[in-house]
Amino acid sequence: MVDLKSVKLDAGAPNISLWPGNAIAHDNVRGSQWAAKSNCKSNKCLGRLWVALLEVTDLRTHLTSRRGVNRAVKGVGFKLDTGKSLGIVGESGSGKSMTALSILRLVPQPYARIVGGSIRFDGEELLEKSEREMRRIRGGSIAIILQDPIASLNPVFSIGYQIAESVRIHQRLSGEAQLAKVVESLRRVRVPSPEARVRDYPHQFSGGMRQRVVGAIAIACQPKLLIADEATTALDTTIQAQYLDLLRTLQRELNLALLFITHDFGIIARMCDDVAVMYAGRIVEYAAVREIFNRPAHPYTVALLEAVPKVDIRVDRLHAIPGAPSSGYVEHPGCPFAPRCTFAIQQCHVAPPPLTTVAPGHTAECFRAQEVYAGAHRHQDSTDASARAGA
Numbered sequence: 559m560v561d562l563k564s565v566k567l568d569a570g571a572p573n574i575s576l577w578p579g580n581a582i583a584h585d586n587v588r589g590s591q592w593a594a595k596s597n598c599k600s601n602k603c604l605g606r607l608w609v610a611l612l613e614v615t616d617l618r619t620h621l622t623s624r625r626g627v628n629r630a631v632k633g634v635g636f637k638l639d640t641g642k643s644l645g646i647v648g649e650s651g652s653g654k655s656m657t658a659l660s661i662l663r664l665v666p667q668p669y670a671r672i673v674g675g676s677i678r679f680d681g682e683e684l685l686e687k688s689e690r691e692m693r694r695i696r697g698g699s700i701a702i703i704l705q706d707p708i709a710s711l712n713p714v715f716s717i718g719y720q721i722a723e724s725v726r727i728h729q730r731l732s733g734e735a736q737l738a739k740v741v742e743s744l745r746r747v748r749v750p751s752p753e754a755r756v757r758d759y760p761h762q763f764s765g766g767m768r769q770r771v772v773g774a775i776a777i778a779c780q781p782k783l784l785i786a787d788e789a790t791t792a793l794d795t796t797i798q799a800q801y802l803d804l805l806r807t808l809q810r811e812l813n814l815a816l817l818f819i820t821h822d823f824g825i826i827a828r829m830c831d832d833v834a835v836m837y838a839g840r841i842v843e844y845a846a847v848r849e850i851f852n853r854p855a856h857p858y859t860v861a862l863l864e865a866v867p868k869v870d871i872r873v874d875r876l877h878a879i880p881g882a883p884s885s886g887y888v889e890h891p892g893c894p895f896a897p898r899c900t901f902a903i904q905q906c907h908v909a910p911p912p913l914t915t916v917a918p919g920h921t922a923e924c925f926r927a928q929e930v931y932a933g934a935h936r937h938q939d940s941t942d943a944s945a946r947a948g949a
């Protein structure tokens with residue numbers, strides 16, 4: 559392995575460009591010189607490019623039922639690095655959760671199957687791991703927080719026992735050391751008087767505090783990647799804001815990679831560095847958060863942003879995207895968004911749209927991405943969408 563500190567970059571340094579997902583691609587790489595350009599301590603250097611902590615490539619997950627095959631995830635790819643946060647946003651049924659569950663290899667059995675692609679985490683292929691190895695990874699180096707804390711916690715065990723369970727399995731701690739870890743985890747998620755509360759049961763906590771306990775279980779074993787799937791949807795607005803602040807603080811303190819799944823663009827603006835917009839099992843647009851708010855390049859993203867209620871503009875009727883989301887059971891010869899798209903042209907109904915790079919690190923899967931991007935830029939007015947959403 560190259561010692562990054564000892565390598566100097568010369569004048570003929572390779573071009574370095576940002577790929578979607580924060581991976582850094584290197585052109586015309588010579589020898590090991592490229593390794594010194596980025597002062598990155600977290601990435602692994604393998605051959606020609608920086609390898610991100612999580613690299614999902616062409617992931618495909620199918621669910622089979624009497625209705626046929628539901629192609630819930632259809633070729634999803636992204637990269638996420640240590641200390642970075644990626645938001646996945648999209649309508650209900652677009653495949654956000656199924657993508658997250660595929661990463662953890664927890665798709666519903668026996669009818670769901672990961673049928674293709676690659677999920678590389680920390681330099682290793684998760685799709686090649688045995689179930690036993692995956693059990694060590696889940697709750698160890700990858701943790702997930704789900705929407706409903708009631709469903710995530712067992713009502714018959716104290717919260718201390720439930721946090722200790724993951725500490726015992728993944729870190730093999732017992733006795734005093736185990737208790738100290740449990741208390742520390744509760745303190746990190748700002749549960750008051752953690753020493754006293756370890757003996758309490760889930761029903762003795764408020765909804766917001768319960769979700770903090772779920773957070774304590776998630777971070778107890780110092781994961782590298784935290785997946786939050788609609789983690790704040792069940793909380794009221796004030797508690798939600800506190801919980802989001804807490805997650806942001808934890809991410810910084812623990813240098814976590816955060817995969818944040820939500821319907822809410824406001825939350826994306828607050829929490830994420832980058833955003834992937836999903837539609838019908840595919841990532842249709844990918845960009846940095848500020849870029850996507852100011853210059854969306856995919857008509858679906860434009861429509862989603864228009865559907866966000868604006869407190870400073872009075873309207874009689876809220877904007878909604880016409881039609882229903884595309885079903886994974888239906889195979890489209892063209893763009894799956896075409897039946898609902900106000901930009902659609904004849905070509906959109908017959909051929910799959912190309913992946914277009916409209917700016918460095920900003921891609922959209924659309925025949926008219928350049929026009930939409932340019933139009934969004936031209937019509938951008940003083941009421942900056944990102945400012946409204948808090949980005």
Ligand SMILES: Nc1ncnc2c1ncn2[C@@H]1O[C@H](COP(=O)(O)OP(=O)(O)OP(=O)(O)O)[C@@H](O)[C@H]1O
Nearest residue numbers: 621628630649650651652653654655656657666886
């Ligand atoms: N347990 C399940 N059994 C059968 N089909 C499922 C199951 N979970 C999800 N699906 C199907 O997989 C597809 C993708 O669902 P997924 O849960 O990933 O959507 P989502 O984007 O997370 O939606 P939401 O925002 O409502 O959570 C949908 O067609 C959905 O009906």
Ligand code: SF4
Nearest residue numbers: 893896899906924925
């Ligand atoms: S490819 Fe065509 S139908 Fe699909 S989003 Fe772009 S313009 Fe709309």
Ligand SMILES: [Mg+2]
Nearest residue numbers: 654655656787
């Ligand atoms: Mg979901």
